[in-house]
Amino acid sequence: xxxxxxxxxxxxxxxTGAIAAYSGTVAALWSESSGAGLSQRVRTFAQDQPSDLxxxxxxxxxxxxxxxxxxxxxxxxxxxxAGEGFGAPWVVxxxxxxxxxxxxxxxxxxxxxxxxxxxxxxxxxxxxxxVVAINNDDIDSVRLELAEELGIPVIxxxxxxxxxKVAAGGYDTAVHALFKHLPARSQPVSEDRVNLLAIGExxxxxxxxxxxxxxxxxxxxxxxxxxxxDEIGRAGQARFSVSLDPDESNYAGEALRSLYGVExxxxxxxxxxxxxxxxxxxxxxxxxxxxxxxxxxxxNQQRLxxxxxxxxxFAGARxxxxxxxxxxxxxxxLLAELGLVIAGLGLTTVSPSHSQSLRRLxxxxxxxxxxxxxxxxxxxxxxxxxxxxxxIVTRGQAAVHLLRQGIPVLxxxxxxxxxxxxxxxxxxxxxxxxxxxxxxxxxxxGDDDGYTKSWLGKSTHWFIKxxxx
Amino acid sequence: xxxxxxxxxxxxxxxVRLLEAIGGVVPILHASPGCGVSAGLGTDGAANSCDGPxxxxxxLSATVLQEKQVVFGGTARLREQIKNTxxxxxxxxxxxxxxxxxxxxxxxxxxxxxxxxxxRFPVIGVASPGFRGxxxxxxxxxxxxxxxxxxxxxxxxxxxxxxVNLVGLVPGQDPGWxxxxxxxxxxxxxxxxRANRLLGFGQRASDWHRATRARLTxxxxxxxxxxxxxxxxxxxxxxxxxxxxxxxSLDVGILFERVGQALGLDAAKVKATxxxxxxxxxxxxxxxxxxxxxxxxxxxxxxxxxxxxxVGQARFLxxxxxxxxxxxxxxxxxxxxxxxxxxxxxxxxxxxxxxxAFLFGQAEIASQLRASKPELILGSALEQxxxxxxxxxxxxxxxPIRSRPFFLRGYGGSAGALSLVEDLLTVVQFPHRxxxxxLTTLAKEQEILS
Numbered sequence: 001x002x003x004x005x006x007x008x009x010x011x012x013x014x015x016t017g018a019i020a021a022y023s024g025t026v027a028a029l030w031s032e033s034s035g036a037g038l039s040q041r042v043r044t045f046a047q048d049q050p051s052d053l054x055x056x057x058x059x060x061x062x063x064x065x066x067x068x069x070x071x072x073x074x075x076x077x078x079x080x081x082a083g084e085g086f087g088a089p090w091v092v093x094x095x096x097x098x099x100x101x102x103x104x105x106x107x108x109x110x111x112x113x114x115x116x117x118x119x120x121x122x123x124x125x126x127x128x129x130x131v132v133a134i135n136n137d138d139i140d141s142v143r144l145e146l147a148e149e150l151g152i153p154v155i156x157x158x159x160x161x162x163x164x165k166v167a168a169g170g171y172d173t174a175v176h177a178l179f180k181h182l183p184a185r186s187q188p189v190s191e192d193r194v195n196l197l198a199i200g201e202x203x204x205x206x207x208x209x210x211x212x213x214x215x216x217x218x219x220x221x222x223x224x225x226x227x228x229x230d231e232i233g234r235a236g237q238a239r240f241s242v243s244l245d246p247d248e249s250n251y252a253g254e255a256l257r258s259l260y261g262v263e264x265x266x267x268x269x270x271x272x273x274x275x276x277x278x279x280x281x282x283x284x285x286x287x288x289x290x291x292x293x294x295x296x297x298x299x300n301q302q303r304l305x306x307x308x309x310x311x312x313x314f315a316g317a318r319x320x321x322x323x324x325x326x327x328x329x330x331x332x333x334l335l336a337e338l339g340l341v342i343a344g345l346g347l348t349t350v351s352p353s354h355s356q357s358l359r360r361l362x363x364x365x366x367x368x369x370x371x372x373x374x375x376x377x378x379x380x381x382x383x384x385x386x387x388x389x390x391x392i393v394t395r396g397q398a399a400v401h402l403l404r405q406g407i408p409v410l411x412x413x414x415x416x417x418x419x420x421x422x423x424x425x426x427x428x429x430x431x432x433x434x435x436x437x438x439x440x441x442x443x444x445x446g447d448d449d450g451y452t453k454s455w456l457g458k459s460t461h462w463f464i465k466x467x468x469x
Numbered sequence: 470x471x472x473x474x475x476x477x478x479x480x481x482x483x484x485v486r487l488l489e490a491i492g493g494v495v496p497i498l499h500a501s502p503g504c505g506v507s508a509g510l511g512t513d514g515a516a517n518s519c520d521g522p523x524x525x526x527x528x529l530s531a532t533v534l535q536e537k538q539v540v541f542g543g544t545a546r547l548r549e550q551i552k553n554t555x556x557x558x559x560x561x562x563x564x565x566x567x568x569x570x571x572x573x574x575x576x577x578x579x580x581x582x583x584x585x586x587x588x589r590f591p592v593i594g595v596a597s598p599g600f601r602g603x604x605x606x607x608x609x610x611x612x613x614x615x616x617x618x619x620x621x622x623x624x625x626x627x628x629x630x631x632x633v634n635l636v637g638l639v640p641g642q643d644p645g646w647x648x649x650x651x652x653x654x655x656x657x658x659x660x661x662x663r664a665n666r667l668l669g670f671g672q673r674a675s676d677w678h679r680a681t682r683a684r685l686t687x688x689x690x691x692x693x694x695x696x697x698x699x700x701x702x703x704x705x706x707x708x709x710x711x712x713x714x715x716x717x718s719l720d721v722g723i724l725f726e727r728v729g730q731a732l733g734l735d736a737a738k739v740k741a742t743x744x745x746x747x748x749x750x751x752x753x754x755x756x757x758x759x760x761x762x763x764x765x766x767x768x769x770x771x772x773x774x775x776x777x778x779x780v781g782q783a784r785f786l787x788x789x790x791x792x793x794x795x796x797x798x799x800x801x802x803x804x805x806x807x808x809x810x811x812x813x814x815x816x817x818x819x820x821x822x823x824x825x826a827f828l829f830g831q832a833e834i835a836s837q838l839r840a841s842k843p844e845l846i847l848g849s850a851l852e853q854x855x856x857x858x859x860x861x862x863x864x865x866x867x868x869p870i871r872s873r874p875f876f877l878r879g880y881g882g883s884a885g886a887l888s889l890v891e892d893l894l895t896v897v898q899f900p901h902r903x904x905x906x907x908l909t910t911l912a913k914e915q916e917i918l919s
Contacts (some may be wrong), residue, residue, distance in 0.1 A: 006890055040867055042535075043533075044550075045549075045550060045554065045557055046532070046533045046550070047502075047505075047528055047530060047531055047532035047558070048498055048502065048503070048504065048505030048506055048529040048530075048533060049502050049503070049506070049531075049533060050502065050503050050506050051501065051502040051503030051506070053503060054503050054506060054507075058628070061585070062914060064915075072599075073479050073569055073600040074475045074477065074478065074479050074506075074599060074603060075478050075479025075480075075481055075482050075504070075507055075599035075604075076479075076507070076511055076599065077475060078478055078479075078482060078507035078508070079503075079506065079507050079510045081475065081476070081510075081851075081869050089473075091473040092473075092475050094475065095600050096600050096601070097600050097601050098599070100569070100598075100600045114473060114832070115473065118473070118832050129569075130569060130570050131569045131570070131573060131600060134539060134570065134573050134574065135573070150762055160501075161502050161503055162501045162502070162534050162535050162536050162538075162539050162570065163535075163536050165502075165533075165535065167502070167503075170787075203914035203915075203917040203918050204917055207917050207918050208916065210918075218568075222918065226914060226915070226918055251807040295717050316633045329601060363851035375506070376749040377528040378557055378558070379530070383828070395546070401528055406756070412764035448557050449556060450528065450558060451557060451559065452556060452557060452558065452559050453554060455556060455558075461527060463553060463557075
């Protein structure tokens with residue numbers, strides 16, 4: 001449950017009981033999740049993984065009107081520079097060794113002023129780094145003073161990289177900071193509109209879902225991703241909010257409920273034909289437009305029923321799916337619908353709230369191998385060499401280590417996979433990957449001496465241990 | 470003071486990118502999560518690749534420090550990580566790279582490294598917290614750390630020592646570093662010399678061992694100087710400090726002459742080799758002359774980049790191609806004592822009218838560019854916006870790079886200079902084919918959603 005009145009968002013571990021390390025069967029994981037709760041585990045060997053800063057950047061960079069000030073050494077902002085955020089105004093305070101001892105408030109002040117001098121902004125988000133968190137730098141006095149001087153909110157986004165193993169918690173931290181510091185509105189007006197709670201989704205996926213809703217006569221606004229800071233407050237006037245990926249949308253949904261009393265409708269993620277139809281119909285019912293929603297569903301289902309046999313031309317192929325939990329479960333169902341076989345499952349994190357989905361998988365395939373973690377290529381290589389799937393489906397992982405195993409990879413970073421559009425696009429992308437896996441085959445012919453024989457011969461869970469408190 | 474659009478990363482990035490460029494060397498990050506991910510995504514990581522939320526897998530052994538280790542210290546976690554890295558990742562040499570967090574909380578990293586060494590494991594440590602410098606500095610620090618531990622570097626066996634070490638081109642910061650090193654290797658080969666690239670394809674820790682027995686170290690940027698100094702002081706390898714990347718046959722000729730003098734090569738043979746390169750370059754530039762003449766490519770030009778490439782490109786574009794280079798912005802923050810030499814290297818070819826600025830902030834550079842109103846800008850992706858607003862031709866030559874990957878392509882040496890001309894002709898004559906990212910991520914997303 002989000003508590004917007006706290007200083008910052010709780011970690012996913014505390015708020016949802018999420019864990020970021022597990023390797024074993026889906027049946028054992030389900031049994032644990034439905035029992036006393038998932039126990040925290042650590043890796044005694046690990047590879048680098050994204051931090052909450054990087055997730056916070058990924059969301060903040062899409063919000064127009066917001067300028068990002070990274071308060072930390074220059075390198076902390078590197079992901080804004082290239083991979084993401086190009087186009088969003090940002091600056092890094094560039095803490096040096098002396099500041100790391102004496103405090104970096106002077107630099108923070110200069111950074112905020114330089115950003116506001118160069119851009120017209122509605123708000124500044126100060127994203128904190130591990131160095132600032134450890135030194136307990138006093139950012140409040142600087143930001144409060146400058147907020148008054150500049151006349152715009154200066155929002156503290158209190159990320160620190162080390163308080164959570166679940167990077168996606170950075171989304172919560174950013175959402176918490178944004179909603180907590182929205183300018184007060186004098187006259188709340190009710191609008192006949194839905195908040196589409198987009199957090200990490202691609203623009204193409206959000207646009208598709210919005211257009212489906214529009215066909216059903218439902219007006220929807222993406223919040224907070226792709227919104228404008230000045231407009232985020234309007235989310236408080238919507239009829240209700242609806243989730244896209246409940247794991248990510250939940251924090252914003254609960255925050256809007258607690259701040260403005262806007263109802264939050266949490267629905268299964270609209271990936272695949274049935275879930276998309278259910279999602280659309282549920283929103284239609286809640287908006288009093290069930291007939292129109294049903295007709296949109298009908299038209300799309302009929303169209304896909306005709307197309308599906310053509311799309312399912314690769315039935316029987318074995319797939320390893322590695323995605324965030326909710327999309328992963330939904331994609332597994334979609335792939336099964338397309339006639340593919342799930343050979344193994346990777347989840348960036350898992351929590352007791354996924355118990356139902358785990359149960360469904362455990363009942364069908366109790367021995368299905370599950371790996372929980374993000375960025376742990378060594379475990380993926382170990383597991384995938386054993387499972388030998390025909391295809392790997394992932395997102396934004398640049399999984400060249402898997403290609404080197406001779407297995408084609410479908411990365412959903414650029415392939416829309418939500419809604420009805422996603423069914424066709426994913427099926428098409430799978431067909432392409434399987435039609436010509438030459439690149440993977442060629443890469444696999446080389447000597448891969450990265451991992452020791454000893455490791456490749458061990459069980460995948462070798463370095464995952466229960467955490468000692 | 471504040472760094473907008475900071476292009477120079479941090480010391481840890483420089484360290485990681487250097488170590489990843491050496492086969493058989495396994496970096497072990499002792500840092501909070503995400504430092505390795507940043508190292509891969511900054512500067513050239515996005516070249517022609519991903520946007521949106523990214524979790525690139527780097528296969529980087531890392532302690533991924535958690536709160537417990539921040540509060541109680543992370544040395545035990547590091548000990549465990551070193552021990553297990555040896556069991557999981559093959560390597561000739563393991564290098565513990567420490568980031569900001571363990572340096573602040575005071576982890577005794579050297580003790581953990583020493584402990585591993587006492588067990589006869591080839592492990593060394595490099596302190597490279599981001600608050601202590603940028604990626605260019607991290608390159609120098611890490612290269613020095615490797616060379617000062619030559620006892621741990623595997624020996625290359627009895628193969629002949631190389632003649633010339635190449636230092637100063639920085640992976641991740643110099644976009645074409647790998648192609649440029651190959652090109653220089655090939656060029657020195659024309660003089661019968663064996664170059665030691667040290668980095669990139671086929672280079673291993675044993676090549677760093679070999680470097681200690683070379684006849685000469687060639688410094689290609691201010692960041693190679695401390696490396697050459699160590700090789701000279703500790704191993705007696707003499708230094709030839711050019712300080713920039715020779716681009717085009719005229720500057721390759723200067724390089725040949727100075728290498729020839731340093732190594733006592735036959736001057737006539739050196740000269741003949743230079744002239745052969747001039748002839749080759751003349752052949753191709755003559756071939757391009759129709760495009761050069763009809764395309765009206767002689768532009769008032771501004772160059773923005775790190776010392777190595779910006780100086781080399783300025784000298785070639787002005788000294789050979791006849792571009793009107795009016796502004797050179799050096800972005801890698803070289804130590805101040807290097808500035809006069811950089812100034813001299815540029816002015817000796819371009820004359821006194823050229824403006825030379827030492828800047829790295831995006832906004833400051835943009836305002837310099839606006840003031841000088843060039844017709845052609847060579848710079849990083851961060852200069853794309855100002856080029857667009859000035860409606861002038863733009864070519865991405867410096868980090869951060871977003872437009873395309875660099876494999877064997879570089880703009881240095883003789884072949885690289887011709888690649889530069891090819892690309893210039895493209896962007897000047899066909900601005901719509903500009904070699905730059907087509908649209909910013911944000912703009913693209915807004916377009917999709919509108």
